[in-house]
Amino acid sequence: MIENDKIIQRTSKETLDEILRKFNIGAEEVIHLSNTEFLMPGLIDTHTHASQFPNAGIGMELTLLDWLKTYTFPTEAGLVENERAVEVYSRCVRSTLDAGTTTAVYFATIHKDSSVLLADICSKMGQRAFVGKVNMDRNSPENYCEVTKDSLEDTLTFVESVTQLGSELVRPIITPRFVPSCSRQLMTELGRLASERGLGVQTHLSENKPECEWVRALEPDCDNYTQVYLKCGLLGPTTILAHCVHLTEEEIKTLKEAGAGVAHCPNSNFSLKSGVCDVRRLQDAGVKVGLGTDVSGGFSPTILNAMRTAVTASNSLASDRPQYSPLGFSDVIYLATRGGASLLDMTASLGALEPGMLADIIRVDMDAQSNTRLFGSESCKDIVSKFVFLADDRNIRNVWVAGKLVKK
Numbered sequence: 536m537i538e539n540d541k542i543i544q545r546t547s548k549e550t551l552d553e554i555l556r557k558f559n560i561g562a563e564e565v566i567h568l569s570n571t572e573f574l575m576p577g578l579i580d581t582h583t584h585a586s587q588f589p590n591a592g593i594g595m596e597l598t599l600l601d602w603l604k605t606y607t608f609p610t611e612a613g614l615v616e617n618e619r620a621v622e623v624y625s626r627c628v629r630s631t632l633d634a635g636t637t638t639a640v641y642f643a644t645i646h647k648d649s650s651v652l653l654a655d656i657c658s659k660m661g662q663r664a665f666v667g668k669v670n671m672d673r674n675s676p677e678n679y680c681e682v683t684k685d686s687l688e689d690t691l692t693f694v695e696s697v698t699q700l701g702s703e704l705v706r707p708i709i710t711p712r713f714v715p716s717c718s719r720q721l722m723t724e725l726g727r728l729a730s731e732r733g734l735g736v737q738t739h740l741s742e743n744k745p746e747c748e749w750v751r752a753l754e755p756d757c758d759n760y761t762q763v764y765l766k767c768g769l770l771g772p773t774t775i776l777a778h779c780v781h782l783t784e785e786e787i788k789t790l791k792e793a794g795a796g797v798a799h800c801p802n803s804n805f806s807l808k809s810g811v812c813d814v815r816r817l818q819d820a821g822v823k824v825g826l827g828t829d830v831s832g833g834f835s836p837t838i839l840n841a842m843r844t845a846v847t848a849s850n851s852l853a854s855d856r857p858q859y860s861p862l863g864f865s866d867v868i869y870l871a872t873r874g875g876a877s878l879l880d881m882t883a884s885l886g887a888l889e890p891g892m893l894a895d896i897i898r899v900d901m902d903a904q905s906n907t908r909l910f911g912s913e914s915c916k917d918i919v920s921k922f923v924f925l926a927d928d929r930n931i932r933n934v935w936v937a938g939k940l941v942k943k
Contacts, residue, residue, distance in 0.1 A: 537894045540703075540937035544890055571902040571909055573918070575868075576886050577637025577663075577895035577936065578838040579875025582737070582777040582798035582827025584642040585653055586611045586669075588627040590831035595806045599743045602807055602832070604676075611644045611669075612679040620649035624656045627836070631662070633942055634837035635931040637895040638663040638875065638885065640737060640775060640798070640827075642710055645669050645681055647689040651696045658702035661941035663895065665879070667710025667737055668693040672721045683721050690725065694732060704937065706735075713739040714750045714763050726768030735773035735879070737798075738764065741786070742778040743809040761786040770795045773880050777827055778803070779817070780810040787820045796823035796878035799870065801844040802833030811848050814862060814870075825875035826867070842867035843924050864923040865916075894938035903929045 536544035536554060546554065555562065568574070587607055594606040614620045624643075631639055639657070641664055643650035650668040657664035668690055672683045681689070690709070697707040709729040711717040717725075729736050741747055741760050750760045757763045761782070764770050772794035779797045782790075790797070799812050817824050826841040827833075833841070842864075849862035862870075876886030884893045899922055901907045906925045909918065922930065934942035 537935075537938045540893055540939075542888060542890055542892050542894050545888060566898075568898070569900070569902070572898060572900045572932070574888065574896055574898055576872040576888055577897055577934065578635045578871050579638040579825060579879070579886065580631065580636045580828050580838050580841075581640050581775055581796075581825035581875050581878050582642075582800055583631070583639055583830045583836070584832075585624050585627045585639075585830075586614050586642065586644045587831035588623050588630075588836070591836060592834045593831070595834060597807070598745070599807050599809060599832070600745060600749075607831070608676050608679050612676065614644045614649050615646045617649055617652060620646075620652050621656070624649075624653045625660070627830075628656055628660050628662050628664075630836050630928075632660060632934055632936075633931065634839065634928040635897040635934060636662070636836075636838055637897070637934060637936045638665075638879070640665045640667075640708065640879075642667055642669055642712075642737070645671055645679065645686070645689075647693040647696070650693055651700075654697045654702070654705045654707070655700060658700055658705045661704070661936050661939055663704045663936055665706050665708040665735060665737070666697060667708040670711045670721055670725060671716040673716060673718050675716050683718060683724075686721055687724050687728070690728065694728070694734065708735045708737050709769075710736075711738050711769070713742075713746070714760065715746065715753060719754070719763075719767065722764070722767035722769060729771075730768060735775065736769050736771070737775040738769065738777070740764070740776040740779050741781045742804075743807070744781060747781055759783055759786050761789050765789055765793065773878075775825075775878050777829060778809065778812065780804055780812045787817065787822060790817075791821045794823075796825060798827035798829075798878065799824055799845060800827040800829035800833055800841070801848040802835055802840055803827075803829035804848070805844065806834055807832050811851055813852055814845065814849060815852075815860065823874070823877045824870060825878040826870045837928065838871050839923070839926055842871050845870065846923075864920040867923065868919070894935055896935045897931055898933040899926070899930055900932040901926075901930065903932065
């Protein structure tokens with residue numbers, strides 16, 4: 536039972552007539568599921584680059600730093616043009632909504648105006664989103680680099696512009712790209728802004744080994760990569776750190792103490808040959824973990840791909856470790872829902888279908904394609920497992936965000 540933007544009651548179908556009378560609901564307003572359908576919480580993508588959507592599936596032969604230089608920075612620089620930005624961002628949001636992503640945490644670009652456009656598009660298309668104007672003031676291409684003062688001023692303008700949209704779905708998020716492209720001064724001021732405005736933070740951490748070595752050379756007074764963010768005041772309960780493939784035990788301890796979370800992006804880690812993030816290690820240490828697609832480092836914009844690739848990544852770690860417990864289908868559903876909500880500090884309102892929670896819901900139909908069509912002998916667990924490993928956007932029949940139907 537949904538009223539306005541929330542789930543107000545969950546009960547068995549035997550009480551349907553009673554519910555209709557109690558809330559004065561007409562029978563025509565009831566959605567009846569077939570025996571091949573089920574509802575589940577909307578999927579949460581905790582790390583993706585809307586600006587890189589045109590590059591999905593391109594450049595997978597490269598590693599991170601070469602890929603950034605060859606494909607990513609030129610594409611992002613082109614989104615200074617609002618007309619191009621509208622095309623890219625509209626297609627990105629439509630694609631992710633159709634695949635069941637009800638909440639997305641987006642990197643835009645360094646351009647404040649087109650970044651506000653992304654926030655506006657998310658709001659108008661009905662996707663819950665955290666949108667960040669990217670900050671970069673060093674070690675960046677000449678045509679895609681900011682002056683520190685301008686970066687900070689534009690970020691403040693961006694934050695105020697997104698707030699003025701008045702959308703209950705979309706919030707700004709502070710977005711220093713990563714340590715190599717951000718000066719200590721810039722990161723410190725961004726940390727202060729996040730604290731003053733009560734904003735979340737998103738960035739990258741320890742994605743591949745050459746990046747980690749570069750950070751050590753750039754910031755010699757820090758014991759490790761994570762400590763740079765700590766010293767700049769960027770770590771907290773609403774900080775999302777993408778990748779975290781090569782963390783030391785000390786860094787993991789720092790994340791746990793700060794309450795920061797990790798966006799696990801297995802497709803990207805495989806595609807850019809960055810390494811394998813050990814999710815169990817992070818969870819065992821008490822670190823929050825969600826899933827990210829990391830388009831276009833990851834070639835797929837759907838969290839379904841992230842779920843199944845996370846299982847593959849975990850299985851690869853278990854191959855020579857007999858006592859290791861790899862992730863299963865239920866674990867990655869948790870990461871894609873409750874795990875994502877924990878990174879956003881929204882577990883009270885997102886990631887489950889319980890009374891009082893926001894009505895972000897997807898309707899799954901296993902009969903939508905031959906790959907997932909059931910044989911009749913499957914248990915409920917079997918059906919959900921098949922959904923994780925075989926389904927795609929065709930199986931996402933309907934999507935609701937805050938109780939509003941956004942995919943028919």
